[in-house]
Amino acid sequence: MAIERTFSIIKPDAVAKNHIGAIYNRFESAGLKIIAAKMVHLTKEQAEGFYAEHSERPFFGALVSFMTSGPIMVQVLEGENAVLANREIMGATNPAQAARGTLRADYAASIDENAVHGSDALASAEREIAYFFAADELCPRTR
Numbered sequence: 604m605a606i607e608r609t610f611s612i613i614k615p616d617a618v619a620k621n622h623i624g625a626i627y628n629r630f631e632s633a634g635l636k637i638i639a640a641k642m643v644h645l646t647k648e649q650a651e652g653f654y655a656e657h658s659e660r661p662f663f664g665a666l667v668s669f670m671t672s673g674p675i676m677v678q679v680l681e682g683e684n685a686v687l688a689n690r691e692i693m694g695a696t697n698p699a700q701a702a703r704g705t706l707r708a709d710y711a712a713s714i715d716e717n718a719v720h721g722s723d724a725l726a727s728a729e730r731e732i733a734y735f736f737a738a739d740e741l742c743p744r745t746r
């Protein structure tokens with residue numbers, strides 16, 4: 604098993620509903636370690652840059668508007684197969700299709716306001732981590 608790092612966001616809906624602690628508990632219970640974290644309120648430019656791959660999609664404007672509607676928590680998770688492990692903890696993009704016990708089944712109201720983001724591959728994880736964190740802000744565990 605490979606130790607990986609992935610990038611995670613607790614989106615404005617879940618922050619507003621006070622679910623930060625419950626969501627961190629899911630990560631830690633699954634063996635993922637939080638090695639960097641901060642709260643930020645994205646500007647329009649920051650949200651557009653982060654989701655640039657979706658800029659031609661019909662939902663892009665709504666996505667940017669939602670992601671700038673309030674503060675978010677951004678974090679780096681480290682652990683065995685962290686990219687896929689976090690995607691499994693999150694559940695499907697549309698909470699109506701998310702498996703029972705996943706974050707989106709439990710905390711997301713709709714496909715537009717779906718509680719969490721997680722990198723979908725190692726390459727996007729590297730890019731997304733670097734978008735929000737300087738290298739010296741990561742605190743790998745030594746114990």
Ligand code: RTP
Nearest residue numbers: 662666695696714715716717719720721722723
């Ligand atoms: P995320 O990037 O936020 O972790 O979500 P994801 O990989 O599961 O989904 P992705 O395809 O990357 O889409 C990014 C976000 O855009 C919104 N979306 N809306 N209305 C729609 O059809 C639609 N499709 C996607 C969702 O908020 C999704 O999380």
Ligand code: MG
Nearest residue numbers: 720721722723
């Ligand atoms: Mg995605």
